[in-house]
Amino acid sequence: MEFTLLWAALAGAGGLYGALWWMGRRDTTVCVRDLWEIAITAGAVGLAVGRVVAMLRGGVNPFTHLGDLLLVRAGVDTVAATVAALLVAAWLARRDLFDQLDALAPAAVVGLAGWHAGCLFRDACLGTPSSLPWAWAQPGSDITRHPVELYAALGLLLGGWLLFRFRLRYPAAGVVAGLSLASAGLMRLATEPLRPSLLAGPVWWYAAAIAIGLGTAVVATRRGSARVGDDPTPLQ
Amino acid sequence: MRRIIVALVLAFVAAACGGSGDVGTVGVLPATTPDELQQLISQTEQPLVLNVWASWCIPCRSEAPLLKVAHDSFGSTVQFIGLNVRDNQTDARAFLNEFGLDGFEHLFDPSGAAQSSLGSGGVPLTFFYEPGGVLAERHFGVIDDRTLALNIDEIIRRAEN
Numbered sequence: 001m002e003f004t005l006l007w008a009a010l011a012g013a014g015g016l017y018g019a020l021w022w023m024g025r026r027d028t029t030v031c032v033r034d035l036w037e038i039a040i041t042a043g044a045v046g047l048a049v050g051r052v053v054a055m056l057r058g059g060v061n062p063f064t065h066l067g068d069l070l071l072v073r074a075g076v077d078t079v080a081a082t083v084a085a086l087l088v089a090a091w092l093a094r095r096d097l098f099d100q101l102d103a104l105a106p107a108a109v110v111g112l113a114g115w116h117a118g119c120l121f122r123d124a125c126l127g128t129p130s131s132l133p134w135a136w137a138q139p140g141s142d143i144t145r146h147p148v149e150l151y152a153a154l155g156l157l158l159g160g161w162l163l164f165r166f167r168l169r170y171p172a173a174g175v176v177a178g179l180s181l182a183s184a185g186l187m188r189l190a191t192e193p194l195r196p197s198l199l200a201g202p203v204w205w206y207a208a209a210i211a212i213g214l215g216t217a218v219v220a221t222r223r224g225s226a227r228v229g230d231d232p233t234p235l236q
Numbered sequence: 237m238r239r240i241i242v243a244l245v246l247a248f249v250a251a252a253c254g255g256s257g258d259v260g261t262v263g264v265l266p267a268t269t270p271d272e273l274q275q276l277i278s279q280t281e282q283p284l285v286l287n288v289w290a291s292w293c294i295p296c297r298s299e300a301p302l303l304k305v306a307h308d309s310f311g312s313t314v315q316f317i318g319l320n321v322r323d324n325q326t327d328a329r330a331f332l333n334e335f336g337l338d339g340f341e342h343l344f345d346p347s348g349a350a351q352s353s354l355g356s357g358g359v360p361l362t363f364f365y366e367p368g369g370v371l372a373e374r375h376f377g378v379i380d381d382r383t384l385a386l387n388i389d390e391i392i393r394r395a396e397n
Binding site for chain 1: 302380381383386392397
């Protein structure tokens with residue numbers, strides 16, 4: 001079992017819960033417990049699906065090597081995990097889809113920030129070499145590097161806070177969820193060139209997340225505007 | 237719906253029966269001793285990645301595809317060596333054949349004595365050395381894409397400096 005990864009996951013869950021709790025204190029329409037259950041269930045299913053897909057892509061049969069499913073450190077397919085988590089969240093929130101996702105999304109972005117900040121537990125924050133003043137080196141090395149995961153964490157934290165502030169202005173349903181997806185994709189895409197990788201991260205999927213997120217926000221805004229325009233004549 | 241369920245069950249059964257014991261064209265792994273391994277490490281002229289593995293080790297299966305990608309990408313500038321420990325030749329060769337890992341040298345250490353000389357037990361383990369055998373990093377357990385890429389980049393840059 002990879003316990004350092006577990007600490008990173010706890011940092012993510014802590015960030016998510018902290019953000020939900022904070023939102024719940026400022027917005028009484030938010031039901032923290034419901035949103036927490038949706039997020040944790042979606043996250044767990046996403047993790048499992050992502051792990052199975054990573055095994056299949058690596059040529060490991062998940063049925064003959066069931067024990068490998070627990071080896072999360074060995075790889076989780078980000079795209080499959082994200083799609084599965086989003087679908088599960090949408091299913092669980094189906095009764096009030098966009099309102100629930102709008103309430104959950106900024107907290108999910110903060111939770112993602114916590115996951116990235118969890119690199120501090122895993123000693124896995126560093127990326128490509130850099131001579132910037134805040135760059136640091138691995139123990140025993142004089143090659144300083146970008147703390148790329150902390151860049152992502154700070155960007156996502158700021159994004160989550162801005163999205164929460166924006167949500168308090170009552171935008172059309174679905175706008176905050178769309179912008180949250182776009183901001184998460186943007187932050188991953190922006191930091192990807194600074195991450196050393198053998199497999200070249202799923203940059204096209206990050207770009208697709210930005211496009212889908214922005215598209216959702218635009219459609220939601222237009223739909224919201226149309227609804228306002230279609231309102232019947234006020235009672236005399 | 238019933239047909240889909242039957243098809244899924246058959247697929248599961250077929251997958252479960254799909255175990256591989258084929259050694260293919262993978263040759264017999266040369267045995268090594270602690271002294272020979274230490275000599276090999278200290279005499280390396282390239283950055284070196286030494287992966288300690290066994291065919292019975294479940295985590296080793298998970299990281300095997302990554303090691304193949306790493307070797308395919310950096311095999312010309314970094315030397316890769318596998319150290320197979322506490323295993324038997326047939327299973328080890330079948331493992332290499334299954335994951336296509338026979339592109340680089342693997343040594344056979346059935347007693348685990350050579351591994352003990354590295355100062356660490358357990359599998360999987362990955363060591364990163366600068367040329368001349370200076371240890372740069374030792375990673376315990378399954379290694380992931382980012383960590384492997386970062387440490388390979390580290391030993392290449394140290395070799396260049």
